[in-house]
Amino acid sequence: MGELRVAEVMNRTVAAVRRETAFKDVVCALLAAEAGAVPVVDDDGRPIGTVAGAALLTKLEFHGGTDARPIRSGAARVRWHQSSARTAGDLMAGPPESVYGDLTIGRAAARLAESSQPLLCVVGPAMRLVGVLTPSDLLGVYQRSDGSLAAEIRALVDRPPDTVTVHVHHGVVTLAGSLTFRSRTEHATYAVTHVPGVVAVHNNLTYDLDDLAITGF
Structure with missing residues (x-):
């Protein structure tokens, strides 16, 4: 068999969202994907960012931005701003980590370890999204x-x-x-x-x- 490639283990059923996708629809996409994040794509299907579950949780943490703004700047202030988000575009982090399907899973594991994002967007020759790769997808080889x-x-x-x-x-x-x-x-x-x-x-x-x-x- 040799070392596997990303295309052999990635998830091809992608719950992608658009920049204008409403907050609740982003939540539904995340829950359906059973992943730590969902990719955001443009009108041509090219990934432009990701929305992580942690970003969505800020809505609960700061009650939709109605809580007082944190006094000190930093991570808490960023989360407070995110808590008033209404669309995927308000929450997404970018640019996304993108890889091709022919990358070895060893190199993909390194990319995930070095990245601040919880998934890799797998793209085809035209840079359109064809799948996503999460730690769970990679760890499946140990089954x-x-x-x-x-x-x-x-x-x-x-x-x-x-x-x-x-x-x-x-x-x-x-x-x-x-x-x-x-x-x-x-x-x-x-x-x-x-x-x-x-x-x-x-x-x-x-x-x-x-x-x-x-x-x-």
Whole structure:
């Protein structure tokens, strides 16, 4: 299988809203999406921002902006201004984090970790929204069964003349056996760690010849 791409795990059923979408309709879209935010798109379907659940909660926090404005400027003042919002445009943060569907899930995880937004907008060649990617979408790879993981890993590393045994328990992989070259033991670890759903790898493989010492690589 190899490392998955965004297009293979993203949510294609997108509850997008427009800048002029009313507050309550944004709430309904968020609840329907079961995500931490909803994307805002323009008339051509291109993402221009996102509305996070936290921004919607300001309506409750400050009672629709009727509470006194916080004395100090900062995050609380920003939330107070958001609390009087009536449309998605009043609440959205932008520009959105956008990626293409061919990005690896490892790189997508890095983009999410580095972003202040709770989802990535997945776009096509014309930059139109084709899906969204949330942490839940990415973490779904860890639902794979141990049997499924073991079968894929055996196909990767157990090849003649090498003999490798593979054991998987709760996503933790243990490799044992003897390989001809040390480089193949290093490659086995790299390949297995990139299998979607693997939690950790214990490499107990031995080798007959240290080809890395010979080549210097």
